[in-house]
Structures are given as C-alpha cells and as structure tokens.
Amino acid sequence: MPIAPIPHNVPPPRPGPRRPRVLLGLALCGLAAILPRAEAQPSSSLQVHHWWTSASERRAANVLALRLGEEGVEWKDGAIPGGAGLGAGKVLKSRVLAGDAPDATQIIGASIGEWAELGLLLEFDGVAVAGGWNNALFPTVLALVQHRKHVVAAPLGIHRINTLLYNRKLFARAKLAPPSTWHELALAAAALRAVGVAPLLQSSEPWQVATLFENLVLAEGGPDYYRELFVRQTPQAAADARLAVALERLRLMKGWMASPLDEQPWTGVVRRFARREAAMLVTGDWAKAELKELGVPLDDEFSCAPMPGTGKLHLYSVDTLSMFTQDYAHVAAQEKLARLAVTPAVQQQYNLAKGSVPVRRDADPAQMDSCARASWTAFAKGAQSQVPSLVHRMAADEESRDAIIAEVHRFFVNDAVTPGEVQRRLAAVLRSLKLQHRK
Structure with missing residues (x-):
C-alpha cells in the first residue's frame, strides 16, 4: 500500500553478555523487561518507524511499501520529521521505554550494535543465508548489519557524504x-x-x-588521520596541525556562504540551490x-564531483532497517521486509529514488546516473577507499558524535573561538569519552 502523506506538523534472539557500559544510557537498562510479551497473533501489517x-x-520509502504490499503485508507509516534522524531517535527511545516499539525501524551505523546489545533486535540469519548476502553484499555493509555474528x-543503500554539487551554468559564467x-x-x-x-x-x-567539517578533515588529513580522530578517537589526534587547518578552512568557507548563520533544514x-542562490553545496x-x-535535471543544470581533496575516497553512510522482537x-x-530490501529490483528502484547506490556488489553501474556511478565505483574499490561518516553514525556512537558536533558548531557560529581552543576542548572531550568507555 502506498504511504500516506505526512502532516506538516523464529527463535528468540541470543544476546551476548552485557558490557559494563550500556551504550544507550542507564534509562534503557531495563528495556527487555518492559517490552510486552503478548501471545503471538497472525499479522499482515508492519509499523515502520523512520525519518524519510x-x-x-x-518516493524511496514508497518503493518499499509498494513491494511489501505485493507480498500481502501493509506498511503502516511512522515517519518522524527532522534532519539526520535526531527527532526520530528520541521518539524511538520513548516508544521502546513505553512498551510500544515499532515492528521495523530505521537504525543506522553504530546505533545498530547499541540496540542489538540490549537483546531487542530480531535476528534474521536465515533470510541472509537464503538471499546469499555473504556473496551479494559489500563486506563493509555485511559487517555493519551484523552483531555478534548474527544479522x-x-x-538499503549507500550514501556518499563527500559530494560537491555545483551549478554548471554558474560555473560556465565564471569559466570554471x-x-x-x-x-x-x-x-x-x-x-x-x-x-x-x-x-x-x-x-x-x-x-x-x-558534515562540511568532516569533509575538510578527510581532505586535509586523509583517511588514516580521519580514523585516528573520529573512529579511534585518540586525544592526541586533536592536537594535530591538520585539524587546525581544517578548522581554519571551515571559517574561511563561512565567508563564502550565502547567509551562513541561517539554520535551515537540508x-x-x-x-x-535549485534557485541558483549559490554555485556550490557540499x-x-x-x-x-x-x-x-x-x-532540476542532473548534468544539465547541475552536476556533482567528490569534495576537493577526496577524489579517490568514499565518505559513506548506509541506510538500514532493523526489526524489534516484541x-x-x-x-x-518482518522477514519479508528484510528479504525484499536486498533484492536486486528493490535495490535498483529504492536507490534511484533516494540518491544513494545499491549495497550489492553485482549492481549494474550502467543503470545509474553519473553521480551514482562514480559513488558506487569508488565504494567498490574496497576498504582502502571507504571512510565511515562521523556525523551519520558510521564512525562512532551517539554520545561521541554529539560531543564532537557540539564543539564544531560552537566554533562555526562564534568567530571569537580559536582553532586552538577547539583542539584543546576536543582533546578533553576525547579523554573523557575514553574514560567512560572503560567503565
């Protein structure tokens, strides 16, 4: 069934041993105990929580809903507005705490492991085996959707975060x-x-x-330094001169921007950008x-290229759906939805609508537009070209991500803050996070 428009306004899983640090916070420690355990009843619908x-x-979500409907399952839409899924994440935690978890939910990156560690996510290894996921998926994607060796x-799709969109006609005017x-x-x-x-x-x-800042860090420092700072979160990396350069460039780019302090949704x-108010968008x-x-047609009015300095790299984010056990x-x-998501036909249709590229290694680049073809080809080169996005939850947990973003944003909006001050504060943040992770 097509998704309604949004108003404006199996055996049980086998969770591994709990770590001392509960990643989703103390409030979620008792989630498994409070989820309802009603007697199973046949179901022909799924409530799906997401931020599309x-x-x-x-349009992309509708691809999934229509294909699921063809399998006799109604997609009950639970979309929550808000860029980067910030609002959806809060609503999801509240619903789970209230014993009202959705059947399926958009969870991405490090958050998958955090929820799975609590024993709340359905394992569907059988779906993965039947679909040949081991051979079909890129290894990085396969590892991302597993927890303690269970799927x-x-x-759903791979987004390239290091994308520079540019207006071809404005560039031609400046002979660029x-x-x-x-x-x-x-x-x-x-x-x-x-x-x-x-x-x-x-x-x-x-x-x-x-998002702009992590592009600058990658461009200046390269993938090894990026991982040292954002994945391993080494406090010493915050003192590196390459971070100072990235911060200085962020401030310089602020001067290039039309209305830099306007806080607008993406x-x-x-x-x-479509109205030609500026020539570039990262x-x-x-x-x-x-x-x-x-x-606004691709390769007529606008085109895309990798962020300068990252041409051979793919700063990635992967869309994924998980299922709550309940x-x-x-x-x-739930297994039907998981199976459908990875089928070649759904992969092609979903990613065409979403702007992302398929997670399958056997996808046909000839069926992609020029931007998607470049993205898929770069990702297909393997781990040496793939870099996980911090901002989009691929590189670190929510707590680390939010703490780093807060320091970068403070620097961006307040010109009195110096790069050196940001570096000192980030080093302190990273030391604090490491201490917490050891508890």
Whole structure:
C-alpha cells in the first residue's frame, strides 16, 4: 500500500553478555523487561518507524511499501520529521521505554550494535543465508548489519557524504571547471564572487556544519588521520596541525556562504540551490535526488564531483532497517521486509529514488546516473577507499558524535573561538569519552 502523506506538523534472539557500559544510557537498562510479551497473533501489517520525510525520501520509502504490499503485508507509516534522524531517535527511545516499539525501524551505523546489545533486535540469519548476502553484499555493509555474528539489520543503500554539487551554468559564467583540490576550490570561490555569484550554500544547523567539517578533515588529513580522530578517537589526534587547518578552512568557507548563520533544514538549502542562490553545496548525495524532485535535471543544470581533496575516497553512510522482537507475532512479515530490501529490483528502484547506490556488489553501474556511478565505483574499490561518516553514525556512537558536533558548531557560529581552543576542548572531550568507555 502506498504511504500516506505526512502532516506538516523464529527463535528468540541470543544476546551476548552485557558490557559494563550500556551504550544507550542507564534509562534503557531495563528495556527487555518492559517490552510486552503478548501471545503471538497472525499479522499482515508492519509499523515502520523512520525519518524519510522529504519528497525524494518519501518516493524511496514508497518503493518499499509498494513491494511489501505485493507480498500481502501493509506498511503502516511512522515517519518522524527532522534532519539526520535526531527527532526520530528520541521518539524511538520513548516508544521502546513505553512498551510500544515499532515492528521495523530505521537504525543506522553504530546505533545498530547499541540496540542489538540490549537483546531487542530480531535476528534474521536465515533470510541472509537464503538471499546469499555473504556473496551479494559489500563486506563493509555485511559487517555493519551484523552483531555478534548474527544479522540484525537489512541494508538499503549507500550514501556518499563527500559530494560537491555545483551549478554548471554558474560555473560556465565564471569559466570554471569543477575543482579537485583545495587550491582550485579557493580559486573557484574567488572567481564566482568576481561575477556576482555566492560560492557556497550552507545551513548553520549543527549536523550540516559538521558534515562540511568532516569533509575538510578527510581532505586535509586523509583517511588514516580521519580514523585516528573520529573512529579511534585518540586525544592526541586533536592536537594535530591538520585539524587546525581544517578548522581554519571551515571559517574561511563561512565567508563564502550565502547567509551562513541561517539554520535551515537540508531540504530548504536544496531549494535555495535549485534557485541558483549559490554555485556550490557540499552534502550527501541525497540532495541530488531532492533536486530531481524539484525538476532540476542532473548534468544539465547541475552536476556533482567528490569534495576537493577526496577524489579517490568514499565518505559513506548506509541506510538500514532493523526489526524489534516484541511478541514475535510479526516475524514472518518482518522477514519479508528484510528479504525484499536486498533484492536486486528493490535495490535498483529504492536507490534511484533516494540518491544513494545499491549495497550489492553485482549492481549494474550502467543503470545509474553519473553521480551514482562514480559513488558506487569508488565504494567498490574496497576498504582502502571507504571512510565511515562521523556525523551519520558510521564512525562512532551517539554520545561521541554529539560531543564532537557540539564543539564544531560552537566554533562555526562564534568567530571569537580559536582553532586552538577547539583542539584543546576536543582533546578533553576525547579523554573523557575514553574514560567512560572503560567503565
């Protein structure tokens, strides 16, 4: 059944031993005890919790809903508005605490392991074996959806976060080619200003600022340093000169931006980009799909390229769906959704609508647009080219992510804060996080 428009406003799982540190916070320690255990009843519907609320995201979710409907299962939509899933995450925790967990939910990255560690996610190893996931999926994706060697999530698509969207016509006015280095990017900004064009669009919303910043860290420091800072979270990495350079460049780019302190949802930024209010936008490739919904054609009005300095790298985020165990009344329907998500046909249709690329190694690049083809090819090169996004929960847990984003955002909005101060504060944050992780 198609998704309704959003108003504006099986054996039980085998959880492993609990770690001393409960990743989702003390309030969730007793979740397994409070979830309802009603007697199983046949079900022909699934309530799905997610944050796909833009026009392109709705189209992608509708692909899943329609295919699930063809299998005799109704998709009951539970979309929660809010960029980067911040609102949806809070609502999900509240619902689980209240004993009202959804049947299926969008959970991504490190959050998958946090929920699985509590013993709340359905394992569907049989679906994965029957679908040949071991051979079909990229190894990085397969590892992401597993916890303690059990499959606890269904992968949907891979987004490239290091995407530079640029307006081809505005670039032609300034006689520019897409930049591939920081030096070329700075020259392009100057040339665009000289012809009366704002070089860059950006919202001051914290996660959007941090998305630009993690691109700058990757471009300046490379994948090894990026992982040292954001994945291993070594306090000494915060003192590195490369971090200071990334911070200085973030502040320089703030001066290129049209209305840099306007806090807008990403969809609003994309609409402004479609109206030619600036020539460039650094974000995930979901923006490409939203431009398509606005009637702005790829490779005519705009194109995309890797963020300068990251041409051979893929800063990734992977969309995934997990299923809550609850009373096991919905297992058959939940397994249908997990199976469908990875089938070649759904992969092609979903990712075409979403702007992402398939999680399957056997996908056909010839069926992709130019941006998607470049993204899928870069990811397919293997682990050496793949870098997990901090902002989009691939590199670290929620607590670490939020603490780092807060420091970056503080620097962005307050010009009195120096790069050195940010480095000292980040080092302290990382030391504190390491201490907490050891408890």
